[in-house]
Amino acid sequence: xxxxxxxxxxxxxxxxxxxTLQCTQDMNHNxxxxxxxxxxxxxxxxxxxxxxGITDKGEVPNGYNVSRSxxxxxxxxxxxxxxxxxxxxxxxxxxxxxxxxYTFGSGTRxxxx
Amino acid sequence: AQSVSQHNHHVILSEAxxxxxxxNYSYGGTVNLFWYVQYPGQHLQxxxxxxxxxPLVKGIKGFEAEFIKSKFSFNLRKPSVQWSDTAEYFxxxxxxxxxxxxxxxxxxxxxxxx
Numbered sequence: 001x002x003x004x005x006x007x008x009x010x011x012x013x014x015x016x017x018x019x020t021l022q023c024t025q026d027m028n029h030n031x032x033x034x035x036x037x038x039x040x041x042x043x044x045x046x047x048x049x050x051x052x053g054i055t056d057k058g059e060v061p062n063g064y065n066v067s068r069s070x071x072x073x074x075x076x077x078x079x080x081x082x083x084x085x086x087x088x089x090x091x092x093x094x095x096x097x098x099x100x101x102y103t104f105g106s107g108t109r110x111x112x113x
Numbered sequence: 114a115q116s117v118s119q120h121n122h123h124v125i126l127s128e129a130x131x132x133x134x135x136x137n138y139s140y141g142g143t144v145n146l147f148w149y150v151q152y153p154g155q156h157l158q159x160x161x162x163x164x165x166x167x168p169l170v171k172g173i174k175g176f177e178a179e180f181i182k183s184k185f186s187f188n189l190r191k192p193s194v195q196w197s198d199t200a201e202y203f204x205x206x207x208x209x210x211x212x213x214x215x216x217x218x219x220x221x222x223x224x225x226x227x
Contacts (some may be wrong), residue, residue, distance in 0.1 A: 100162075101147055101159035102157075
């Protein structure tokens with residue numbers, strides 16, 4: 001049982017480039033989330049999804065886009081990368097929503113130079 | 114919207130010392146509360162959670178936390194820490210309604226010296 005799988009693990013982007021961070025879960029979870037983690041700042045929610053075809057903005061959505069065409073996949077798209085997007089990105093999922101803890105992926109460390 | 118405050122950003126303890134990490138939340142309604150741990154270079158793992166019932170909850174690795182509603186607090190405790198407990202600890206909360214998402218505190222870095 002793989003859980004939540006994120007790719008790539010590391011990436012360096014140049015300013016203005018774009019990329020997609022992949023997230024896949026094999027637990028048939030309806031709820032999926034993208035957070036970014038910056039030192040001393042905790043985790044900030046970027047986008048979340050409550051099911052296929054349904055997404056919504058979190059606290060820090062600017063500069064990002066998501067889609068949810070299947071239950072399993074929840075990719076995060078960065079358009080026109082900026083140094084402020086240098087961060088560690090975590091994808092998470094849960095089955096029933098608010099009473100249950102999230103299962104996190106291992107993260108993607110992104111550096112924009 | 115809910116918010117979470119973790120008062121200690123860094124804590125240094127010797128092995129066998131007792132641990133208490135503070136967590137306070139701000140929200141007027143019913144909440145669910147969580148503690149996560151992040152070992153160096155790894156992802157977040159759930160330590161314990163509270164959503165109803167006994168306010169004293171026990172989690173993995175000998176950790177426990179007590180929900181005190183009147184103080185809006187959910188402090189994490191462990192009677193005797195080990196070197197392997199060195200990690201960053203995050204408190205998180207969500208409202209017990211709708212599609213409420215988890216809001217995390219800024220984290221407390223615990224360093225346990227052998």
